[in-house]
Amino acid sequence: MAGPGVAEAGDAAVVAPSAAALAPAARRSRALPAPVRALRPVALGVAALVLLAALWELVKAVVPEDGWSVGELRVLPRTTDLAMPHVTEMLARLGEPLTSQPGADPLWLAVLRAGGTSLRIAAVSWVIGVVVGFGLALLMTRFRVARSAVLPLVVLSQTVPLIALAPLVKGWGSKLELGFTWEPWMSVAVIASYLAFFPVAVGALRGLTSPDTLHRELFAGYAASWTQELVRLRLPASVPHLLPALRLAATSAVLGVVVAEVSTGMPGGIGRMILEFANFASSDPAKPWAPIFGAVLLGLVASGAVALLGTALRRFRRAEVAA
Incomplete structure (x- = not known):
């Protein structure tokens, strides 16, 4: 039976390398005042948005209204006010009423409500x-034969278009007898989870198999069981790989929800709003961009919410590895 040395081995194998990996970053981080460190991500995000808006206006000012083509291939899009409204016009439209009817809600409020519906479904699909x-990932880590059999199927699953699965899942869900009514949003959540599971499976597999032979042999020397090795070594070592994968899964869930809402016709969400507002492209060109902004905001909120997990796992959070 494994003794207390298993815990000591886990600390030696995981915590010590983590501290060493964090040392340069920690020194650079301490060189900045605490308020600056806290506001730095926000400032970078705002700067990126300002840069994107400036690039949009630059393209609109430089590129001809009919765009630019090489032969029959269009290289740059049209820059007319119908195709590319000014950034100020799109932002101003958010504060205007949704419709011309008296007492209509402002457009931003309608987008916010639709975004809240989609965000709740995305949270379920992310889980x-x-x-x-x-x-x-656990199955493939535990059994080599499972890794050889399952991993190719996991990769192959992402070649199937999501829009092709939507009507199938919706039809199957309506025929299930589970003791409760299968709601349309449940089909959307299942469809979106099809995109969300992939980065988690790949990232977790990379993380769980990241400990080197020396550390695994150390646990074997203490006669640790596979479960003890998983909890004390593999799970802590997987955190730098798993956190980016979870963030990517969150944004993938939002994307999946938007596509599934369009494919299944579920009302009330941001995806359906994008489809409906596209009809106003010629009469109200700034209006269709409002739900697109809402979808982008949903992705940022989802990714930021998952990033909060990193604060709870700071002990094991070394330099993160791209998913």
Whole structure:
């Protein structure tokens, strides 16, 4: 039976390398005042948005209204006010009423409500994707034969267009007898989880298999069981790989929800709003961009919410590895 040395081995194998990896970053971080460190991500995000808006206006000012083509291939888009409204016009439209009817809500409020509906569904799909993806990663880590059999199927699954699965999942869900009514949003959540599980499965597999032979042999020397090795070594070592994968899964869940809402016709969400507002492209060109901004904001909120997990896992958070 493994003794207390297993815990000591886990600390030696995981915590010590983590501290060493964090040392340069920690020194650079301490060189900045605490308020600056806290506001730095926000400032970078705002700067990126300002840069994107400036680039939009630059393209609109430089590129001809009919765009630019090489032969029959269009290289740059049209820059007319119908195709590319000014940034100020799009922002101003957010504060105007949704419709011309008296007492209509402002456009930003309608987008916010639709975004809240989509965000709740995306949260459910993210949980489903994390459970399925991490379960597959554990299976592939524990059994080599499962890795050889399952990993190619996991990769192959992402070649199937999501829009092709939407009507199938919706039809299957309506025929299930589970003791409760299968709601349309449940089909959307399942469809979106199809995108969310992939980065978790791949990232968790990379993380769980990241400990080197020396550390695994150390645990074997203490006669540690596979479960003890998983909890004390593999899970802490997987954190730098898993956190980026979870953030990517969150944004993938939002994307999946938007596509699924369009494909299944579920009302009330940001995806359906994008489809409906596209009809106003000629009469109200700034209006269709409002739900697009809302979808971008949803992705940022989802990714930021998952990033908060990193604060709880700071002990094991070394330099993160791209998913």
